[in-house]
Amino acid sequence: MVVFIRALLVVLCIPMLAGAQDLPSWNAGTSRQAIIDFVQKTTSEAGPAYIKPEERIAVFDNDGTLWPEQPYYVQLAFALDRVKLLAPQHPEWKAKEPFKSVLAGDLGAVAKSGPRGVAELVVATHAGMTTTEFETIVSEWFSTAKHPKTGKRFLDMTYLPMRELLDYLRANGFKTYIVSGGGVEFMRPIAQATYGIPPEQVIGSTIETKFAIVDDVPVLRRLPKIDFVNDGPGKPVGINKFIGRRPVFVAGNSDGDYEMLRWTTEGPQHGFAMIVHHTDSVREYQYDRTSAFGKLDKALNEAELRNWLVVDMKADWKNIWSSGN
Amino acid sequence: MVVFIRALLVVLCIPMLAGAQDLPSWNAGTSRQAIIDFVQKTTSEAGPAYIKPEERIAVFDNDGTLWPEQPYYVQLAFALDRVKLLAPQHPEWKAKEPFKSVLAGDLGAVAKSGPRGVAELVVATHAGMTTTEFETIVSEWFSTAKHPKTGKRFLDMTYLPMRELLDYLRANGFKTYIVSGGGVEFMRPIAQATYGIPPEQVIGSTIETKFAIVDDVPVLRRLPKIDFVNDGPGKPVGINKFIGRRPVFVAGNSDGDYEMLRWTTEGPQHGFAMIVHHTDSVREYQYDRTSAFGKLDKALNEAELRNWLVVDMKADWKNIWSSGN
Numbered sequence: 126m127v128v129f130i131r132a133l134l135v136v137l138c139i140p141m142l143a144g145a146q147d148l149p150s151w152n153a154g155t156s157r158q159a160i161i162d163f164v165q166k167t168t169s170e171a172g173p174a175y176i177k178p179e180e181r182i183a184v185f186d187n188d189g190t191l192w193p194e195q196p197y198y199v200q201l202a203f204a205l206d207r208v209k210l211l212a213p214q215h216p217e218w219k220a221k222e223p224f225k226s227v228l229a230g231d232l233g234a235v236a237k238s239g240p241r242g243v244a245e246l247v248v249a250t251h252a253g254m255t256t257t258e259f260e261t262i263v264s265e266w267f268s269t270a271k272h273p274k275t276g277k278r279f280l281d282m283t284y285l286p287m288r289e290l291l292d293y294l295r296a297n298g299f300k301t302y303i304v305s306g307g308g309v310e311f312m313r314p315i316a317q318a319t320y321g322i323p324p325e326q327v328i329g330s331t332i333e334t335k336f337a338i339v340d341d342v343p344v345l346r347r348l349p350k351i352d353f354v355n356d357g358p359g360k361p362v363g364i365n366k367f368i369g370r371r372p373v374f375v376a377g378n379s380d381g382d383y384e385m386l387r388w389t390t391e392g393p394q395h396g397f398a399m400i401v402h403h404t405d406s407v408r409e410y411q412y413d414r415t416s417a418f419g420k421l422d423k424a425l426n427e428a429e430l431r432n433w434l435v436v437d438m439k440a441d442w443k444n445i446w447s448s449g450n
Numbered sequence: 451m452v453v454f455i456r457a458l459l460v461v462l463c464i465p466m467l468a469g470a471q472d473l474p475s476w477n478a479g480t481s482r483q484a485i486i487d488f489v490q491k492t493t494s495e496a497g498p499a500y501i502k503p504e505e506r507i508a509v510f511d512n513d514g515t516l517w518p519e520q521p522y523y524v525q526l527a528f529a530l531d532r533v534k535l536l537a538p539q540h541p542e543w544k545a546k547e548p549f550k551s552v553l554a555g556d557l558g559a560v561a562k563s564g565p566r567g568v569a570e571l572v573v574a575t576h577a578g579m580t581t582t583e584f585e586t587i588v589s590e591w592f593s594t595a596k597h598p599k600t601g602k603r604f605l606d607m608t609y610l611p612m613r614e615l616l617d618y619l620r621a622n623g624f625k626t627y628i629v630s631g632g633g634v635e636f637m638r639p640i641a642q643a644t645y646g647i648p649p650e651q652v653i654g655s656t657i658e659t660k661f662a663i664v665d666d667v668p669v670l671r672r673l674p675k676i677d678f679v680n681d682g683p684g685k686p687v688g689i690n691k692f693i694g695r696r697p698v699f700v701a702g703n704s705d706g707d708y709e710m711l712r713w714t715t716e717g718p719q720h721g722f723a724m725i726v727h728h729t730d731s732v733r734e735y736q737y738d739r740t741s742a743f744g745k746l747d748k749a750l751n752e753a754e755l756r757n758w759l760v761v762d763m764k765a766d767w768k769n770i771w772s773s774g775n
Contacts, residue, residue, distance in 0.1 A: 179642075179648060182650075256690055300650075309691070309694065310694070313694045317504075323504060324693065324694030324695050325507075325625075325692065325693045325694055325695065327694065331691055334687050334690060334691070335683070335687070336683035336684075336686045336687055336709050336713070338712070342716065343686065343709065343712045343713050343716055345686060345687065345690050358660070358661035359661075361661045361668065361670060362659050362660070362661055362670065365581055365659060365670050366634070366656055366659070367650065367692060368649065368650045369634065369635070369638045369649030369650055369652065370648075370649050370650065384661050384668065387663070387668045388661070388668050391667065391668055
């Protein structure tokens with residue numbers, strides 16, 4: 126009966142008082158409390174900080190915020206696997222960078238190929254098929270792909286405290302979005318099951334697609350051309366393009382989120398911002414200012430000035446993995 | 451009490467039997483019945499055509515489908531007014547096409563300037579300001595702008611039967627989107643009040659924007675460059691980019707909707723398509739195969755073959771305008 130009443134309140138968008146059941150994987154402390162305080166004050170209809178339900182837009186970075194980005198982005202793991210799979214059809218890759226280094230397992234050399242090398246990898250592994258075919262390729266890859274350090278499936282390595290946060294916000298009438306530098310069609314096939322976020326609430330980088338009628342069947346073909354990079358200053362651009370509203374809650378973890386943190390907190394509603402700080406070398410990874418993936422420097426320097434909450438993963442999170450610690 | 455129960459059913463997404471109160475501005479007949487039959491069969495959980503609520507994506511063209519596009523697009527009326535307003539700051543326009551013809555009121559010559567001329571008009575009237583400033587400009591224009599023939603405000607000239615259709619679909623758990631060739635930031639400021647469609651469910655053509663921090667304030671500036679044209683084959687591209695799901699209901703009125711009609715009806719769910727046919731020269735306009743705006747030729751030819759409903763505005767609609775006939 127309690128469950129039923131709770132579900133009914135959610136459906137009716139009636140704010141609930143936070144109880145011990147909310148954010149159970151967060152240790153009691155200032156971080157958890159700051160989140161709860163924000164949600165309570167913005168959902169209290171009588172209060173001065175009240176935000177109408179339709180304006181409760183919450184945006185989340187993905188890599189390093191909802192799941193790990195070490196030792197490299199999950200999508201890069203996908204691209205590396207695709208290169209190995211497609212190599213027999215591309216004998217020329219044995220002599221061509223960055224493919225040569227990928228096949229030799231030399232990720233340092235891949236990283237050195239820079240944005241141009243990464244773009245070549247993306248185009249070679251993410252284009253040429255229809256959108257429907259790509260969705261199948263991604264879904265099948267995720268069903269077995271595992272993290273190189275933990276041996277867990279990537280899908281079992283989302284951060285449990287962040288999933289609880291997504292649930293908590295939704296239970297209080299917030300609409301949750303992913304706003305990631307990753308490819309939108311790489312994340313969409315798994316976002317609903319993994320984060321409870323439907324495809325239309327996933328914003329990311331895009332490849333160009335072209336409509337065609339092939340054998341009298343309409344298809345969308347993925348072209349070998351980057352359309353939009355949803356990272357850094359591209360994130361507020363993507364938010365405006367796809368949502369058309371200023372968010373009131375934002376979670377990120379790197380300087381690639383800096384602009385959307387400012388865009389959110391300096392909007393008319395003075396939104397809430399949090400940074401996931403990777404401080405746990407034992408349970409996850411410890412990195413910030415000098416990391417090749419998810420560098421956090423400028424945003425960390427300005428966090429106090431701008432009143433952005435810095436979440437200390439080691440101290441604030443009781444559990445880390447959605448699959449159990 | 452009936453109203454309350456009805457509202458509760460809507461909130462709980464429980465399908466309702468269509469009654470006389472649904473689609474009241476539609477005359478009884480095959481068009482109205484075809485829509486109701488589709489909604490009933492796709493929302494009957496026990497039936498073979500059932501569509502889960504999260505997959506009930508309904509997309510609507512705007513110009514000519516939800517409001518008029520004659521004697522020219524509403525957004526063109528906006529651009530023409532902007533040219534006149536800005537002319538004192540641009541003395542060079544007196545000698546430069548298409549501005550010269552706009553200022554002379556010679557719309558035939560403007561039309562002859564072609565896509566390049568139209569693009570110049572758009573860039574001159576829609577770019578250079580921040581997104582926030584543009585929203586204000588658009589909202590203020592709509593508060594007074596009137597249709598050249600009827601003298602009614604454009605905002606009072608949405609099609610009442612289509613607004614009822616939007617309501618009816620939403621009451622049955624469908625998520626309604628605008629998918630228009632018009633500019634997304636031109637439609638968003640009025641879509642909620644006019645159609646009950648929130649900004650994040652408006653898909654349209656986009657201009658490039660750039661994030662900048664000006665005097666320590668983050669802004670998005672609209673650049674004089676077209677980013678994406680959401681028309682014709684661009685419509686399925688836009689739908690895939692923004693929604694990431696295949697729609698199951700589509701409404702259009704011109705060949706610019708042809709590709710999204712096929713994309714919807716030839717999807718795995720065999721969606722429903724309707725074409726608003728402008729047959730009413732007295733209450734609205736009568737046009738199709740040769741119109742400069744909203745040409746309907748190919749889609750009309752193939753409608754029967756593809757089982758697309760052709761709505762006869764004159765015969766099927768009891769009322770036309772949202773403000774009353």
